[in-house]
Amino acid sequence: MASRVDRHLDEEAAEQYSLSNLSARKVAEIEEHLLICEPCRQAVAASDAYVAAMRKAAAQLRQDEQKPKRKVAGK
């Protein structure tokens, strides 16, 4: 058990955790590790911030791109 929980997260795992793309078992492993590991908490916080920002910006961009199309279609 110790080796499983003691393992640090790599960037990919932190991102997958932020995206909620992991199995329940993997999430449990990560969350147990996060209880005791400050560097990994920082990695997850960074990843959460990045994922949220990218989602918001991509959604905004998509909206902006669709605006002129709607105008043309309405003509």
Added chain:
Amino acid sequence: MVERIQADDPSGMEELYSVFTTGIRFYLCRQLGSQDLDDKVHDAFLTITQSIRRGDLREPERLMGYVRTVVRRQVAGYIGAAVESRRNLVDPDHGAILRDRKPDPERQAIERQNADLAMRILNTLPRRDREVLSRFYLQEQSPRQICRDMGLTQTQFRLTKSRAKARFTELGQARFARRLGFSASSVTGRTGPAAAQVS
């Protein structure tokens, strides 16, 4: 530590606090936001210590898993209570929610700044790279599907992603440095958008 808590030895409690406070705080804040966080952390410790004293934790080596389970249940309880209270705020005549959760202005400002950074990055990228990121982060398509649909190798996909993330970190650090009034090259340690998010 578990034995000392069961024996009401204060050093057991102290150790439990020092090992888990920040982790529990992080978990609760991530799931529920920063409102009443101190009270929630306190409640979590109360539940954990009481249940350990009752002998609910049968295998002391499973302490971390046990703490996580207790805190997850606590989160589920808060969410259930919030859903119930929102239900009670519904206007019976119109079926509309009368009052929503109070927003956290500081957090909103940080999120807006981070989204602006992300927007700057997306706007400077080639159209194809933008589409990769949009498919992955917004549409939540798998890397395999993105590579297949767009004719990319896994390496090209990873590079597109990692370059954008590196740029985000770089811009975040520069923003942080400007605020402190010195150049980005002199910034060391944990700074940038994530630092703002955690603090």
